[in-house]
Amino acid sequence: MKFISAWGFPEELRSWTWPGNEGNDLQVIVYSRCQSVILKLNGKVIGQKAVSDATKLKVIFNVPYYPGKLEAIGIENGTEVATKILYTTGVPASLELTADRDEILADRNDLSFINVSILDEHGRLVINNDLKIKLSVTGDGELIASGNGAPDDMESFRNPETETFQGHCLAIVRPFRKPGIIMLTAETGSLPPVTITVKSK
Numbered sequence: 001m002k003f004i005s006a007w008g009f010p011e012e013l014r015s016w017t018w019p020g021n022e023g024n025d026l027q028v029i030v031y032s033r034c035q036s037v038i039l040k041l042n043g044k045v046i047g048q049k050a051v052s053d054a055t056k057l058k059v060i061f062n063v064p065y066y067p068g069k070l071e072a073i074g075i076e077n078g079t080e081v082a083t084k085i086l087y088t089t090g091v092p093a094s095l096e097l098t099a100d101r102d103e104i105l106a107d108r109n110d111l112s113f114i115n116v117s118i119l120d121e122h123g124r125l126v127i128n129n130d131l132k133i134k135l136s137v138t139g140d141g142e143l144i145a146s147g148n149g150a151p152d153d154m155e156s157f158r159n160p161e162t163e164t165f166q167g168h169c170l171a172i173v174r175p176f177r178k179p180g181i182i183m184l185t186a187e188t189g190s191l192p193p194v195t196i197t198v199k200s201k
Contacts, residue, residue, distance in 0.1 A: 005181040016070040016086035026149045034074030090120035097196035106179045106200040114171045116186050127167040129189045135160050135171050140180025145172040175200035
């Protein structure tokens with residue numbers, strides 16, 4: 001029996017991409033406050049299980065792995081009320097930059113938080129193939145921090161290079177004390193570079 005200490009967490013990954021495991025049983029854990037959960041793989045029902053405080057608001061299914069669409073459906077009083085879908089993803093095909101705001105104040109106390117994501121050819125997040133990301137800023141601002149949230153990554157947040165963790169990393173830019181345009185570029189050695197623009201006003 002696995003014991004998780006107060007400082008630990010279960011080894012789980014929100015993914016249905018496990019190449020090399022075709023036909024092997026994988027453990028799928030679904031967390032829910034619904035009365036029950038139905039699990040489907042590629043449209044076929046794997047099973048339905050009740051959820052309660054006694055199950056610690058989770059249910060466990062053993063599922064033979066085949067690529068495709070894994071769907072968990074929450075049921076309340078016989079009605080579908082929630083759905084969560086995981087798709088098997090392909091290899092990294094592009095980077096995507098998303099800023100929390102595309103306009104910030106020209107003030108040293110204001111910041112823009114920019115998420116960097118790895119996507120496959122269908123635009124789906126690739127979480128099982130992390131890449132080293134090089135970040136650079138031009139224009140009327142500067143890169144002040146980067147990171148990925150990985151619990152075992154001890155790199156400095158001032159490093160302009162960071163590795164994604166489960167498909168993501170974060171860049172934080174700060175404006176100079178004047179209105180203008182801040183351009184953040186993210187690049188790897190294998191994918192086309194991408195640039196996002198943030199205005200300071």
